[in-house]
Amino acid sequence: MLLDLKKIRTNIDWTDLWQNAIKENIESLKQTTLADQDIINAIIKKHPNYVYKIGCQYNVQMSTKTLSKNCYRENKNNVKVVHWNSPAKYNIKIRDAHYFRNLYQSYVNFDGNLLREKLHTCSQNEALTNKINYSDLCVSFRSAQNIKLRTHLYYMDYSYNNIDDFDVTLVLQLSMDRLQFLERLVNHWEGPLSAAIYLSDCDVTKLESFTRDWSDTLSSRKNIGYHLVFKHDSVHYPVNYLRNVALENVNTPYVFLMDVDFVPMAGLYQHLRDAIRLINPYPQKKCLVVPAFETQRYRASVPRDKAALLARLAARHGAGDVAPFRTREWPRGHRATNYTRWMTATAPYEVEWESDYEPYLVVHRSVPKYDTRFSGFGWNKVSHSVELRATGHRALVLPAAFLVHTPHAPSPDITAFRADPHYRVCLALLKQEFMDDLSRKYNMTLGGPSKLDSVYLGQAKSLLLNQAKELP
Secondary structure, three states: OOOOHHHHHHHOOHHHHHHHHHHHHHHHHOOOOOOHHHHHHHHHHHOHHHOOOOOHHHOEEOOOOOOOHHHHOOOHHHOOOEEOOOHHHHHOOOOOHHHHHHHHHHHHOOOHHHHHOOOOOOOOOOOOOOOOOOOOOOHHHHHHHHOOOOEEOOOOOOOOOOOOOOOEEEEEEEEHHHHHHHHHHHOOOOOOEEEEEEEOOOHHHHHHHHHHHHOHHHHOOOOEEEEEEEOOOOOOOOHHHHHHHHHHOOOOOEEEEOOOOEEEOOOHHHHHHHHHHHHOOOOOOEEEEEOEEEEOOOOOOOOOOHHHHHHHHHOOOOOOOEEEOOOOOOHHHOHHHOHHHHHHOOOOEEEOOOOOOOOEEEEEOOOOOOOOOOOOOOOOOHHHHHHHHHOOOEEEEOOOOOEEEOOOOOOHHHHHHHHOHHHHHHHHHHHHHHHHHHHHHHOOOOOOOOHHHHHHHHHHHHHHHHHHHHOO
16 A cells, blocks of 8 residues: 555644544444554545555455456556465466466565666766775675675564563574574573574575474474574675674573574573572673583483583593583683583682683673674684673673584585685784774773784785785
């Protein structure tokens, strides 16, 4: 329905109009089964001169009880709008149903990014407002920092009211190939969840089918916010952009910042609520660290509590299968958690923000956002921890909470990081620029680059010098 707002605002007392329509019809109709549509219909019936009539081809009904075919007759191309308001329309048996189904499928598989592009040339050249330096050897990384991706918030039905001042939402991001991990995680987390999902337009129907038809777990939950972020070919995987989308759309005081390939221990939601109530972290700028562990077995069960986890840890040199997270591949990532102390701890304990520390945290939702210059693999979580340290946040390890990481195939970005020296050079440049920006922002001195990053920065300088020599 099209409303001429200018006429409504200037020529009609709209408030009197709809209120009078209600008063005149409420006794006979008793209720408005179609809500505002009934009120509009009542106004139109009394004041048909307010209606601008258009052809029936702008509302072709997909029904066996209408005469829509008389509207467009043999010329299907004359149809402007198909009234497709139910999944049942897909299997309806009417003339030209196959044609309309094909139209529907075309739109389902349509790349929405095309609507953001210019599909025709302009008669006048427009002034460029943003110029990208394509001689920059890391232009593909820098472009991710400024891009605005199409986003559809709360795509599925969402219903959740904040319980109290200690409530917490699990915040994460994922791509479609990690959807089965989300289902598994939800079985272990009964609280609210905010998920940013990176996908194409074609993937939307797959997401709907999986969450509504195939997964009893996901279909029964209304406290999961599905926020769709649509793919753009010109950027690396926008991991921190996605995290920010999920983080910005929560309605609880606290957030649990986690990754989808982890499984929480049983009862973690209530455990975190109790910890928040006890510690009251927000006024003291405290972050609650949930220690991370891992298993290399695809079908391993997650220990229910700390006692069961400790038993598995004690046996790991024999038949055990659980170990502290990434102690071989990247020990600096979680070393500050101090697993040795955690095993015997009965009370929360504070740890330092060591270099490259990237714990999984419970923090107030007013926490600084993630830095979007970090896309793909490398330093996307560490940069967030560095800013938390710069803003005076303290890290407090919970003594009886934990997560378990399960194995999966490596992402394309980590494969690129390992195989492409150019990727590593650009990451080192971004890290140094981030640290310099943070030092200026908070007027403080932060640590310099690591030995390995210094090597990469030297390589970057050499590449830039060679590039400058080639310029005319």
